[in-house]
Amino acid sequence: xxxxxxxxxxxxxxxxxxxxxxxxxxxxxxxxxxxxxxxxxxxxxxxxxxxxxxxxxxxxxxxxxxxxxxxxxxxxxxxxxxxxxxxxxxxxxxxxxxxxxxxxxxxxxxxxxxxxxxxxxxxxxxxxxxxxxxxxxxxxxxxxxxxxxxxxxxxxxx
Amino acid sequence: xxxxxxxxxxxxxxxxxxxxxxxxxxxxxxxxxxxxxxxxxxxxxxxxxxxxxxxxxxxxxxxxxxxxxxxxxxxxxxxxxxxxxxxxxxxxxxxxxxxxxxxxxxxxxxxxxxxxxxxxxxxxxxxxxxxxxxxxxxxxxxxxxxxxxxxxxxxxxxxxxxxxxxxxxxxxxxxxxxxxxxxxxxxxxxxxxxxxxxxxxxxxxxxxxxxxxxxxxxxxxxxxxxxxxxxxxxxxxxxxxxxxxxxxxxxxxxxxxxxxxxxxxxxxxxxxxxxxxxxxxxxxxxxxxxxxxxxxxxxxxxxxxxxxxxxxxxxxxxxxxxxxxxxxxxxxxxxxxxxxxxxxxxxxxxxxxxxxxxxxxxxxxxxxxxxxxxxxxxxxxxxxxxxxxxxxxxxxxxxxxxxxxxxxxxxxxxxxxxxxxxxxxxxxxxxxxxxxxxxxxxxxxxxxxxxxxxxxxxxxxxxxxxxxxxxxxxxxxxxxxxxxxxxxxxxxxxxxxxxxxxxxxxxxxxxxxxxxxxxxxxxxxxxxxxxxxxxxxxxxxxxxxxxxxxxxxxxxxxxxxxxxxxxxxxxxxxxxxx
Numbered sequence: 001x002x003x004x005x006x007x008x009x010x011x012x013x014x015x016x017x018x019x020x021x022x023x024x025x026x027x028x029x030x031x032x033x034x035x036x037x038x039x040x041x042x043x044x045x046x047x048x049x050x051x052x053x054x055x056x057x058x059x060x061x062x063x064x065x066x067x068x069x070x071x072x073x074x075x076x077x078x079x080x081x082x083x084x085x086x087x088x089x090x091x092x093x094x095x096x097x098x099x100x101x102x103x104x105x106x107x108x109x110x111x112x113x114x115x116x117x118x119x120x121x122x123x124x125x126x127x128x129x130x131x132x133x134x135x136x137x138x139x140x141x142x143x144x145x146x147x148x149x150x151x152x153x154x155x156x157x158x
Numbered sequence: 159x160x161x162x163x164x165x166x167x168x169x170x171x172x173x174x175x176x177x178x179x180x181x182x183x184x185x186x187x188x189x190x191x192x193x194x195x196x197x198x199x200x201x202x203x204x205x206x207x208x209x210x211x212x213x214x215x216x217x218x219x220x221x222x223x224x225x226x227x228x229x230x231x232x233x234x235x236x237x238x239x240x241x242x243x244x245x246x247x248x249x250x251x252x253x254x255x256x257x258x259x260x261x262x263x264x265x266x267x268x269x270x271x272x273x274x275x276x277x278x279x280x281x282x283x284x285x286x287x288x289x290x291x292x293x294x295x296x297x298x299x300x301x302x303x304x305x306x307x308x309x310x311x312x313x314x315x316x317x318x319x320x321x322x323x324x325x326x327x328x329x330x331x332x333x334x335x336x337x338x339x340x341x342x343x344x345x346x347x348x349x350x351x352x353x354x355x356x357x358x359x360x361x362x363x364x365x366x367x368x369x370x371x372x373x374x375x376x377x378x379x380x381x382x383x384x385x386x387x388x389x390x391x392x393x394x395x396x397x398x399x400x401x402x403x404x405x406x407x408x409x410x411x412x413x414x415x416x417x418x419x420x421x422x423x424x425x426x427x428x429x430x431x432x433x434x435x436x437x438x439x440x441x442x443x444x445x446x447x448x449x450x451x452x453x454x455x456x457x458x459x460x461x462x463x464x465x466x467x468x469x470x471x472x473x474x475x476x477x478x479x480x481x482x483x484x485x486x487x488x489x490x491x492x493x494x495x496x497x498x499x500x501x502x503x504x505x506x507x508x509x510x511x512x513x514x515x516x517x518x519x520x521x522x523x524x525x526x527x528x529x530x531x532x533x534x535x536x537x538x539x540x541x542x543x544x545x546x547x548x549x550x551x552x553x554x555x556x557x558x559x560x561x562x563x564x565x566x567x568x569x570x571x572x573x574x575x576x577x578x579x580x581x582x583x584x585x586x587x588x589x590x591x592x593x594x595x596x597x598x599x600x601x602x603x604x605x606x607x608x609x610x611x612x613x614x615x616x617x618x619x620x621x622x623x624x625x626x627x628x629x630x631x632x633x634x635x636x637x638x639x640x641x642x643x644x645x646x647x648x649x650x651x652x653x654x655x656x657x658x659x660x661x662x663x664x665x666x667x668x669x670x671x672x673x674x675x676x677x678x679x680x681x682x683x684x685x686x687x688x689x690x691x692x693x694x695x696x697x698x699x700x701x702x703x704x705x706x707x708x709x710x711x712x713x714x715x716x717x718x719x720x721x722x723x724x725x726x727x728x729x730x731x732x733x734x735x736x
Binding site for chain 2: 021022023024025026027029030060061064065066067068082083084085087088089093096100120121122123124125126127129144
């Protein structure tokens with residue numbers, strides 16, 4: 001699928017908000033990502049002009065941090081925890097199962113744009129291991145056999 | 159007379175005699191006519207395990223264990239008279255000592271009044287009006303508090319370096335970029351008691367002469383961010399932050415900066431770079447941040463747990479704090495006990511408590527009655543502690559002696575189903591993924607070690623690989639720029655030290671004891687147990703299982719991808735993993 005990575009919008013108000021603060025680039029990028037779900041290239045270009053810093057400087061920061069995305073996410077983001085507790089309790093099998101079912105790799109989005117698969121390091125609820133999260137909804141003590149059911153619930157809703 | 163409540167927990171009981179125990183209690187109460195003054199409540203969990211039937215009497219908090227039907231009359235009578243039965247009292251129970259988590263789950267973290275009711279913000283008032291900054295540092299020295307983020311550097315020393323540094327602008331930074339996969343105490347403190355951290359930072363600011371501070375919080379913790387934002391707003395409204403705090407000459411401002419998912423940003427110099435809005439790559443030390451930190455100004459970076467201790471220290475005094483713990487490690491430590499343990503969760507214990515007590519007495523022992531093999535502490539920078547060293551008391555020194563570290567407080571219990579080669583691969587992979595790539599020892603060394611470990615887990619290893627792992631480890635420890643690279647080999651070194659046999663098993667016998675390394679295992683069908691139900695046949699994703707009902711089924715080892723599906727679905731344990 002052709003993914004739309006362009007976006008329009010004015011971010012000058014953001015730059016104004018952070019103008020008096022030192023070292024604000026990461027905070028501005030956070031606000032952009034919260035709004036668009038990713039950091040669109042056009043917005044980065046605009047930011048580069050407004051802040052008067054080279055685009056390379058902005059991209060250097062975006063690509064360093066795992067949190068910032070350059071591509072739009074799917075409608076539902078699946079985050080499977082691969083922290084130590086989840087790893088020991090079988091999270092790799094959950095990841096494999098999702099990859100098989102959706103036919104995508106980590107960091108990819110399904111062709112219909114419905115699901116995006118991320119592997120994350122610790123969601124901070126190790127007591128529920130293994131854990132996966134779909135758009136903020138936590139699923140704890142997930143078994144491999146339950147993954148199909150969970151995903152199909154979202155497919156039906158669509 | 160005050161009403162007494164007897165809580166009964168009987169889940170430790172094998173047969174379902176639970177109702178009997180409860181009704182026997184009720185009968186005993188009726189017999190002495192104490193229905194009005196004693197109430198019976200069945201509790202699902204009292205946090206006490208492997209002690210048979212347990213009862214807890216409220217409000218006295220008396221706990222009796224191993225109760226049987228003969229004791230019941232005795233207990234009820236004693237409760238009625240207000241006596242204690244010494245012979246049934248819970249023995250050797252390890253109690254948690256809650257300093258850092260003192261308010262978590264007790265107060266409403268969104269309401270500053272509730273923090274006040276626990277003596278909140280009295281410490282900052284005491285510091286501002288009764289103590290000079292030098293005396294604040296002196297009290298910290300008395301307490302013996304050491305950094306809870308990993309290395310255990312004495313907090314007072316860090317503060318005193320920054321206080322003595324020259325400059326009008328200084329910064330206090332709270333490191334809340336909790337990155338160790340498997341530790342979440344910082345998150346719990348920020349979500350459950352944000353004001354204690356704010357108060358700790360303000361005291362630190364007063365001690366070193368800073369006017370400004372930053373919270374550096376993981377963006378992955380939205381609720382923690384929200385709670386801190388809310389707490390900051392309330393503190394500003396009450397004049398506990400901002401200009402002339404509580405009418406004194408001292409002014410202090412706090413702001414939030416968000417992390418963006420980089421483990422290396424837990425390192426001080428990388429964290430500073432990130433707050434400055436740059437890539438979070440570390441810089442050589444010296445100069446230390448206490449001389450030249452954020453924007454080249456003297457800065458101190460303290461971890462959330464460290465800061466949460468500070469207001470408690472000034473409420474009760476440095477002497478009180480140093481009376482808890484061991485000779486060199488004072489106070490308490492919060493551990494996130496997870497993995498194959500019955501009762502996983504946050505545990506705060508006095509330093510010096512043994513690992514065994516944490517796992518068995520507080521954690522309730524190993525899940526599914528399996529054998530414990532090792533306990534891992536310190537996350538990707540730490541090491542494994544084998545079963546034979548479980549009596550070791552928890553302290554910075556003792557853990558280091560065993561080749562592990564205290565770290566931020568992850569404590570992961572591993573059982574017989576966990577493969578040590580696989581575990582060290584897991585941790586090393588984490589560090590390789592998170593290496594910033596700036597220095598060669600970490601970037602190249604980590605990658606090479608990982609490929610050797612992969613080779614071993616696939617049955618292609620040679621004995622000299624173990625030697626190579628040692629040599630690369632040494633190079634990384636000595637030559638890496640920051641702690642990430644210096645400590646990344648620790649999980650490999652410690653598993654090699656204690657589980658050399660397991661590595662050799664992978665290399666020489668091409669076997670994985672735990673059945674984790676998929677290339678080294680084989681699934682076969684035991685014809686005697688097989689009921690020909692075909693469940694495995696329909697579930698095999700690569701159609702590797704063939705045969706018919708008459709002759710039975712076999713697995714084609716060439717086709718088999720060792721996914722373990724058949725092993726999981728078989729209801730008759732007819733699939734063997736060797």
